[in-house]
Amino acid sequence: MTYHVAIDIGASSGRVILADTSNGLTLTELHRFKNGFSKIDGHDRWNVTQLTEEILKGLEKVKAAGIDNCTIGIDTWAVDYVLLDEEGKLLAEPVAYRDARTQGVMDQVFAKIPKEEVYSKTGIQFLNFNTLYQLYAEDRDLLEKTKDILLIPDYLAYRLTGKKVGEVTNVSTTQYLNIHSRAYDKDLLDVAGISGDKLPELIETGQVIGQILPELYDSYDLPQAQVIAVATHDTGSAVVGVPATTDNWAYLSSGTWSLIGVENDKPMATEAAFAENYTNEWGAYKTYRFLKNITGMWAVQEIARMLDYQYSFAEMAEQAYQVEPFLQYINLNDDRFTNPDNMIEEIQAACRESNQIVPETVGELVMCVYSNLALAYAHEWKVLERLTGRELEVLHIVGGGSNVKLLNQLTADVIGKPVVAGPGEATALGNIMVQMLTSGELKDLKEARHWLSQNQELSRYEPQPIADRDHLKQYQKTVF
Structure with a gap:
């Protein structure tokens, strides 16, 4: 077939x-x-x-x-x-x-x-x-x-x-x-x-x-x-569609929401996981998706809407490239950012209330969001390592957000580990891979992911010294 x-x-x-x-x-x-x-x-x-x-x-x-x-x-x-x-x-x-x-x-x-x-x-x-x-x-x-x-x-x-x-x-x-x-x-x-x-x-x-x-x-x-x-479950298919070829990896399914986690062969319903509100959703082939739901590209989408979509997302990212990262530390997972009347004004108010530099231009606003998304990912990366008791080697970012090169690089910088971005169509591909496994075209999930890695264009981002780990410490101090 x-x-x-x-x-x-x-x-x-x-x-x-x-x-x-x-x-x-x-x-x-x-x-x-x-x-x-x-x-x-x-x-x-x-x-x-x-x-x-x-x-x-x-x-x-x-x-x-x-x-x-x-x-x-x-x-x-x-x-x-x-x-x-x-x-x-x-x-x-x-x-x-x-x-x-x-x-x-x-x-x-x-x-x-x-x-x-x-x-x-x-x-x-x-x-x-x-x-x-x-x-x-x-x-x-x-x-x-x-x-x-x-x-x-x-x-x-x-x-x-x-x-x-x-x-x-x-x-x-x-x-x-x-x-x-x-x-x-x-x-x-x-x-x-x-x-x-x-x-x-x-x-x-x-x-x-x-x-x-x-x-x-x-x-x-x-x-x-x-x-x-x-x-x-579409997230289940997206995780199947992670083109991982090593054993010690984490994934980030990136869209309006972000789901960051690891694939386990046993559930981890521990007191520590309960305290962090991590979930053990069942995965394909009796695996478990041990993950945390956090915010994703929602704030950027809302900034675009507030500006009547006069800029494409690519143009907004290009303007953000001109701005220094990590000038503000805000908690994008706070309820105030869930569905504000005006996302731009809400971000500016949060910065003003905490006596931080207030972003004004499109580039400043988008860099503020991307910087704090990367820091949120880095925080959960550390939580994942603590909860699982292992040092993770690489983060695979899949879904629509995997196309945002600036955010991918910032994320690699603050976690201090490589980021592999793609595929953007991970959900559909994971869906298809299961069909191929059932029809006998692929042997097992490991082979399927290797096959996917050979049939998709992936981008790798190595951590750069643009953001040392002090940014994560300051973010955690400010937010938590």
């Missing part, structure tokens, strides 16, 4: 990407579509009915490109779910994780089961939109009518194949999988008021889900295709 289709859907858009692996690797984006939630019946809801139609349109384009046979993998965002009735039909479009219904719910859950016990069972970080808290807040009347609860990528696979399964990399984000038994945790489900028989059979990354339903061919011109359970 040399044709594979990655269906990669994020919070704002989705893509259907064709991979031809007959001679190296060729990627072609055949279909792109918008995604988003809207207010329906008092809640922010996704339109998964439309997402299903867009997937089928994309697969028709695969067939139109002359591809008669392929495999398919689907990855999306995490935690959100659908409720299905006895006939397998949607009871309602799914509520989005940003909906306000989970406000204050975590405290209600912790009144029934201690927070420390939840972490010791699951090893998962605490986010108020985790599925555990969404289900606790779910409409009880709807739950009474519910036969099956499926996460978003599992539901989309069900619409294609008729098979109801739960792929573990995504299901682990729910915070009701037990890391010790690798099964649903009954105590946590009882707290959420959910019967375990409503949840699907768990399957591992790489398992075949099934063929496209015969009846879909009556309405759509589709290729013959086998749907494979890739790492269905």
Whole structure:
């Protein structure tokens, strides 16, 4: 099998990407579509009915490109779910994780089961939109009518194949999988008021889900295709798509958010990890993504928006090159930067309040953000080394942020270790690599990553003396 289709859907858009692996690797984006939630019946809801139609349109384009046979993998965002009735039909479009219904719910859950016990069972970080808290807040009347609860990528696979399964990399984000038994945790489900028989059979990354339903061919011109359970959580696929060729590496999945961590073969649900709010999301092939969610390119995106997008991101970075780095120390992970009315004014106010140089120009503002992102990465690098008890050798930066050369170099400078940047399409590539492993084109994950490193252009950044380690010490002193 040399044709594979990655269906990669994020919070704002989705893509259907064709991979031809007959001679190296060729990627072609055949279909792109918008995604988003809207207010329906008092809640922010996704339109998964439309997402299903867009997937089928994309697969028709695969067939139109002359591809008669392929495999398919689907990855999306995490935690959100659908409720299905006895006939397998949607009871309602799914509520989005940003909906306000989970406000204050975590405290209600912790009144029934201690927070420390939840972490010791699951090893998962605490986010108020985790599925555990969404289900606790779910409409009880709807739950009474519910036969099956499926996460978003599992539901989309069900619409294609008729098979109801739960792929573990995504299901682990729910915070009701037990890391010790690798099964649903009954105590946590009882707290959420959910019967375990409503949840699907768990399957591992790489398992075949099934063929496209015969009846879909009556309405759509589709290729013959086998749907494979890739790492269905997009971060899980991105980590598969890290082109690591050594044994002691860390990754940074860089986009609007940054996810920095290591890949472990065992979970680390320790008191120290709990204190640092590190998560143990399940990875492909029974690995664990031991990582921390921190801010990413959000502040730069907001600066661009405040300036009515009169500068491209490349132009903003070019102006930042003209500015000395590390002139300010601010905590970009502070709540004040989560969604301010004006990001530029908020950054300036933070600097003014702490008697630091106030950035005024585009270049000064962007260098302020990049410098503090690099320092935040360096701080978590040290935390990772402390928690794992090992000295890390190289940081792989993947995702859209891997294209920001200035930030890559600053990061290498402050961590004092090489940075390897790329690929920017790590999520889609990780999706495709799992399909190739299942079809037998690649032997194991180690070989797959080596293959990827040979088929992608990567950039390496060596640490320079522009930023000695005193900058990290001063950042930590100022921020913490």
